[in-house]
Amino acid sequence: MAFQAVKGTRDFYPEDMAIRNWITEAWRRVSIRNGFVEFDGPVLEYLDLYRVKSGEEIVSQLFNLTDRAGRQLAMRPEITPTLARMVNAKINSLPRPIKWFSVPRLFRAENPQKGRLREFFQWNIDIIGGEEGISDAECVFTAIDALQELGLTAGEAQVRYSSRKLLSEVLKAAGLSAESVPGMLAVLDKRSKVPAEAFAEMLAGAVTDEAIRPKVLAFLEGSSGTGDLPQELQSLKNEPIEQALAELKTFQKALDAFGIADWCKYDVNVVRGLAYYTGIVYEVFDAAQSLRAVAGGGRYDNLLEVLGGPKVGATGLGMGDAVLGILLEEKGKRPVLTNRLDAFVISGLEGQDASAVLSLAAKLRRGGIICDYSARSANVGKLLKEANRRQARYAVILSGPSAGLKDLGTGQQVDVNVAELVSDPRRFLV
RNA sequence: GUGGGCGUAGCUCAAUUGGCAGAGCAUCGGGUUGUGGUCCCGAGGGUCGUGGGUUCGAGCCCCAUCGUCCACCCCA
Incomplete structure (x- = not known):
């Protein structure tokens, strides 16, 4: 029988490799000029590294194996836990802010579909121990720098951001219990992805309290372009909300100073699944929003601590090669590369x-x-x-x-x- | 894990009711024994994804299976 490439993996013939290098070299060039330094880690990590970060359900979503000594190992599905592990190990000797980037080969045991594969490359940039708000904007700036380096314009890709912290705190101030917030975030994440009626149904299921639901809806529908609370919810403001708003403002001011405000838009619907994000979150989309997200990221202030390190704030983003490659192809940005x-x-x-x-x-x-x-x-x-x-x-x-x-x-x-x-x-x- | 579409040459695709598997592109060679590209001619390349069934006869019909694409779940 003839063999073929494993499901969800790609062969890179020379002409494909030229395109891949064109993309990854742009990522590296841009990272370096934005002050990031490159790192990498092993493709194999202990399975527990991901269990601790994401819970037991992650196991079915990644490739894992047991070595001959019985160690449970996993092929890395993301690089952030590796980054956190490596930074934790040397946290006291690394000058801050730590600005690292990587272009790891990642694996996920998923059913392939458009823009989603089992093996892919993902550019990651992270800033650990930087200024809240400013570091987040710097990551967005670097991402846009890369998109422009590859030929995309503000009319072809857009960044949408919000604050996970603001959303959580508003939900709590509206009367939601702290333990029901994560489930609520999962529901809100669906808002822009399902029909309005279906969302209303999901929301009614998640928030049975008739007094709370109108406040949640008011927040979702009334938030201005800056993220500030609508008039009728001003009374909800408390210390954590003020803090989240201040962080948002710092972020927006930095976006403006970096000169990328026209690429970015506040969008309360950006929630980023059930991830570990604790503050500003954002996603990069093609302008038509016909593809899945080109990149996504945000602030994760608890991860180093969860993995046994100190509590140090961090922020970063990931950009995969699959969706980006489709977008560049569709927009006719891919150069004709020949091995002359x-x-x-x-x-x-x-x-x-x-x-x-x-x-x-x-x-x-x-x-x-x-x-x-x-x-x-x-x-x-x-x-x-x-x-x-x-x-x-x-x-x-x-x-x-x-x-x-x-x-x-x-x-x-x-x-x-x-x-x-x-x-x-x-x-x-x- | 679930649902649907599609599997014929390296690629894009034909093949009449079930009746000898084809074309274009690509590749290689020749036209052309010291000057390429265009052009002309030719060749190689297929167990029709795989296995089973129906039939005198299957690329075509039926079943299974694998792959692929798209979507769902999930999305770090």
């Missing part, structure tokens, strides 16, 4: 052995020329055909002490002395 050769060396003297060709190719390569050759002895027409197939810029037709440099774009050919050519190949061939 600078030079292709062939013999102009039929019947000779290949030594002279090999020797010249070796010298050109050492001189920094992207160079390949044909060792075949054939008529020049056939060899030029091969040079053309290989998309070489120049054919180098070697004839004893001299060589013809044929520009395969223009057809122009000049003769040069081989000794002169190898002494400074870039002068002739770049």
